[in-house]
Structures are given as C-alpha cells and as structure tokens.
Amino acid sequence: MTTIYLARHGRTAWSVQGLYTGVSDIGLDDEGARQAGALASWAARAEPDEVVSSPLVRAVRTASGAAAAAGVELRTDPRLRELDFGIAEGRRRSELDPEVVRDFEADPAACPFPGGEDPAAGADRFTACLAELGPGRILVVAHNTILRLALCRLLGIPLADYRRRLPRIDHGSVTEVGFGPEGAALRSFNVPLGG
Structure with missing residues (x-):
C-alpha cells in the first residue's frame, strides 16, 4: 500500500x-x-519514508525542511514541475487577449495558453512519476495547477473540469491520496497546516 501526500509549495x-x-x-x-516551516513540523510528526519535489526553487525550498525533519534525503524529479503557461507566464489574466482567456476559461485542457504545455501531457508526466513511488508514505511537493491536473487524472475527473472541480490548492496545504489494488482514493484534500 502506498500513501502519497501532495503538498503545494509555499507562497511567492x-x-x-x-x-x-x-x-x-x-x-x-x-x-x-x-x-x-509548517510543512517541516508536519513531516516530523507524519514521518514520510521519502520526500520528492519539483526541481523548481520554490518547491525545493518548501520540501528541504520537511525532508530534514523526516530524516530522509530530498529527491527532485523534473516530471513534478509546474505546467508551462506559455504567453501567460509572469502575467495576470487581465493582461492577456480576452479571446484567449475566454477560450481558456471555457475549456482549459483543450485551450491552454498559446505556447504553453498541453495539460494532458502535464498530467501524464506527473502521474507517471507518482506511479514509480512507493510502497510506503511519500511526501510530494509540487505546484497548484499540475497537482490539480494530476488529481483529476487519478480520480477520473475530466481534465476540462480541473478549475471548476478543484478551484485551487492552497500554499503549504497537504492532500492525501491512497493507492491500492483498485487505484487511487482521495483521503483528504487541501488541508491547511498553518504557518
């Protein structure tokens, strides 16, 4: 049996x-x-067997204290990085072409921002990484959009609905997913740790 704790990195x-x-x-x-720091305190109590992070600095800095608190070495995997948002990168939605935004809001999986990564490909790379983890209790530190896409893929929710069904994952929160013979089961979602 494998339990994966999905945490979003701290605020930027x-x-x-x-x-x-x-x-x-x-x-x-x-x-x-x-x-x-709150995630590190949680990890000291939860004692995950492994801590794996996106290689982006905001995730690594969030995960490193948790790994130290759990007494394990932090490992990074590029498949856990955030989705590339193309022309939206570093911009607010209000700064983008209204037609592009309208298409994105109607179906963010079929109409990602131009120049960005295909959300289905992002969900596939992330869940492929998760499939290689375990057995045991693993903490994965990653990012808001890719976590929601991966959860949709694991739970059978259409990717087009990720923004509606899972509006956001809060900074520093933990979501617990159990993996057994019948697949993934959501045990808790977006649990705040404080900080």
Whole structure:
C-alpha cells in the first residue's frame, strides 16, 4: 500500500500579485518560508519514508525542511514541475487577449495558453512519476495547477473540469491520496497546516 501526500509549495511574491508562475524559478516570500516551516513540523510528526519535489526553487525550498525533519534525503524529479503557461507566464489574466482567456476559461485542457504545455501531457508526466513511488508514505511537493491536473487524472475527473472541480490548492496545504489494488482514493484534500 502506498500513501502519497501532495503538498503545494509555499507562497511567492508572484502568487501575491496574481501572476502565472509556471516554469519561472521564483523563490518563497516570508509567508512562504513560514509555510515551509509548517510543512517541516508536519513531516516530523507524519514521518514520510521519502520526500520528492519539483526541481523548481520554490518547491525545493518548501520540501528541504520537511525532508530534514523526516530524516530522509530530498529527491527532485523534473516530471513534478509546474505546467508551462506559455504567453501567460509572469502575467495576470487581465493582461492577456480576452479571446484567449475566454477560450481558456471555457475549456482549459483543450485551450491552454498559446505556447504553453498541453495539460494532458502535464498530467501524464506527473502521474507517471507518482506511479514509480512507493510502497510506503511519500511526501510530494509540487505546484497548484499540475497537482490539480494530476488529481483529476487519478480520480477520473475530466481534465476540462480541473478549475471548476478543484478551484485551487492552497500554499503549504497537504492532500492525501491512497493507492491500492483498485487505484487511487482521495483521503483528504487541501488541508491547511498553518504557518
């Protein structure tokens, strides 16, 4: 049996400004550092067998304290990185062409931002990484959009509905997914840890 705890990295300055932060390597702000500390405290209690992170600095900085608290070595995997948002990267939705935004809001899986990564491909790479983890209890630190896409893929929710069915994953929160013979089961979602 494998239990995977999916955590979103701590807050960044771009998050506060409402900027799309996909592949841009943005660090944590002071609140994000506090949230990383809360995840480390959680990991000291939960004692995951392994901690795996996206290689982007905001995820690594969030995961490193948790790995140390759990007494394990942090491992990174590029398949856990955030979706590339193409022309939206580093911008607010209000700064984009209204027609592009309208198409994206209608079906974000079929109409990703131009120049960005296909959401289905992103979900596939992320879940392929998860499939290689375990057995045991594993903490995975990653990003808002790719976590929601992966959860949709694991739970049989159409990717087109990821923004509606899973509106957001909060910074520093933990979602628990169990994996057994019958597939994935959502045990908890978006649980805040404080910070």
